[in-house]
Amino acid sequence: MLEGKKFFIHTFGCQMNLNDSEHVASLLSKSGASRTDSPENSDIILINTCAVREKSVEKLFSYLGRLKDQKLNKGSVLVCLGCVAQLYREKLLSKFPYLDLVVGPAKYQELPFLLSRPCLEPAVLSHWEKKWVELPISPEVRESQVSAYITIMEGCNNFCTFCVVPFTRGREKYRPLRAIIEEARQLAEAGYLEVQLLGQNVNSYLDPESGADLTVLLEKISDIEQIKWIRFLTSHPKNFSLEMARTMASLKKVCHQLHLPVQSGSNRLLASMNRNYSIEDYLQKIGWLKSLMPAISLSTDIIVGFPGETDDDFGQTMRLIEQVKYTNIFSFRYSPRPLTRAARLKDDVPEEVKIERLIRLQRRQKEIQLELNNKMIGQKQKVLGLGCSKKGNLFTGRNEGYQVVNFSSSQPVKPGLVEVKITGAGAYSLRGEVST
Ligand code: SF4
Known part of the structure; x- marks a missing residue:
């Protein structure tokens, strides 16, 4: 369908987006197109987008602006994919009238058909599929030869008040366990040594056919001989159980590493964020992990300057990082996102205070990381x-x-x-x- 066409994909955002780009590259390659590594040489330019923070949307808009000349001079087809496509839909076509297609994450399987039509009409496809849609990935489009992403679920039911994901990825849906195991087996046969199981809320995973949970899935992947390391993300603290910590500790192939987003050290803000755990619950889970796996590497996400954050709330976040000693943190200034409940709150922490808190947090975290890493010398x-x-x-x-x-x-x-x-x-x- 797309023989002779060359395509280029630029990916913004997280591992889920990187994995989605692999799905899209696979679909287009199977339809006869070949991938290039620059937009200048391509007939089709696809931009896979992230809406999680205002800054990522600003970066995308500036990138789309820079592609205008390329689009108009060479006549390449310009396609916007991902969360921004899902969130902004028709608004994107009016802001960037030279865009040809706006396609949300649930509609990628229609791309080969849309792109092969002789007359391309500007279109927006963003409806949700309630059921899981299988989109296999061919080995040649994977980013790595040894470490592969496997998506196990998509969407989120949690509605944290700051987060746009439930509006861009929809409600949770789970991939059948047999399809996940089949993909892991194929990867093992192709020489992959590590798999990273992906989803917005992996600890709520339930096989739609048998009801098996993530612990069962980890056990089954552990049985595949050639796979040596297994990771999973992202975990919501409220869904992370003692049984899960014990499974991590008992299965040799599951890496002793966990990303457990806390967002804030203040119970008042956690309630306002609708996180559904207290800092005491969170620290109890950290305690299980450290007692079962003393060398575990922990990372987290932290938002500074959420509406209503006082010096005292921020001080509690600073105390938390002292207590946990994360190997890494991903920290951001709060920015209101469309459709979210927090966007209705007054964004009352002045920008200069947000910046000052972020600098203090990152500076101290850098020192902690250096202390932890220095202890590894000689290992x-x-x-x-x-x-x-x-x-x-x-x-x-x-x-x-x-x-x-x-x-x-x-x-x-x-x-x-x-x-x-x-x-x-x-x-x-x-x-x-x-x-x-
Ligand atoms: S758990 Fe909260 S922060 Fe994570 S994707 Fe769902 S709504 Fe967003």
């Missing part, structure tokens, strides 16, 4: 080598804690698991050499 760690590092003369990979490790080796290193002696540490990465 021998397994690292999943992914290829050459940005500097070109080193190899790069991630350890079990999902930290970046740049390492040297006297021999060429193929992507795969290697043992690395840690010889140096920065706040954001480790250095090492392949141990002999």
